[in-house]
Amino acid sequence: MLVLQRKIGQSIYIGEDIKITIQDISSDKVKISIEAPKEVTIVREELKLATMNNLEALSSSGDSVALLKKMFDK
Template sequence: MLVLSRKVGEQIVIGEDIVLTVVDVRNDTVRLGIAAPRHVAVNRAEVLRAVEEANRDAASVADEDLDSLRALRPANPED
């Protein structure tokens, strides 16, 4: 991990087209401005983790829910 010190108004450039600007520093909080192309996803890590967890939870199926769905299926005429 690269660790840099920056003051308010100073910038960090990532690649050729992403610019981070230190907007404000108060107590233990740093506000950053991020200029990036629209195709570059920019997310807070905790939000990204919460979305991934919610997707995993939504994709999992409880056995009783699966049994309820099977009960709704019409009987197979070949049985």
């Protein structure tokens, strides 16, 4: 993991075409801007985790339905 310190207005690049700029810093928040090609998906971590949890719950509920169906078919 790379850890960097930046000041307001300073930027970092990821690869050739993703630019992250520090816009504002308050006591417990940092506001950033991200410039990236349209084909690059940018998602907040909590939304990605929620999506993964929902997909996991969906797939496990399908297994549960199949198991219940087997039980009732006997």
